Amino acid sequence: MAVSSPGSRRDSLELISSQRDESNQATKEAIEKLGRKAVIYTVDLTKQEDVAALVSKVLKDGHKIRILVNCAGIQRRHPCEQFPDNDWNEVRIHIVFEAVGGC
Numbered sequence: 001m002a003v004s005s006p007g008s009r010r011d012s013l014e015l016i017s018s019q020r021d022e023s024n025q026a027t028k029e030a031i032e033k034l035g036r037k038a039v040i041y042t043v044d045l046t047k048q049e050d051v052a053a054l055v056s057k058v059l060k061d062g063h064k065i066r067i068l069v070n071c072a073g074i075q076r077r078h079p080c081e082q083f084p085d086n087d088w089n090e091v092r093i094h095i096v097f098e099a100v101g102g103c
Contacts (some may be wrong), residue, residue, distance in 0.1 A: 022040045039063075073092065076091055
């Protein structure tokens with residue numbers, strides 16, 4: 001996830017967090033074309049300890065977190081009348097946790 005706007009400070013750094021890997025460079029390159037700096041960090045957002053480690057790593061690397069945006073989530077697909085309770089509970093937990101977990 002990256003946050004950027006034309007009015008943002010040119011000396012600020014955009015941090016891109018990816019759950020999977022660093023293979024998709026398109027967002028990073030688009031930010032850099034604007035004359036900004038960008039760094040990709042990988043993290044498994046399903047593991048609370050990985051999220052905590054990400055914050056520590058970003059701060060240890062000398063960056064400040066001023067804005068945190070999270071659009072991570074999980075998907076489970078079933079017909080609504082057949083949706084297993086375990087899958088439904090997992091989705092609900094992620095909706096609640098991911099919305100407030102990084103705060």
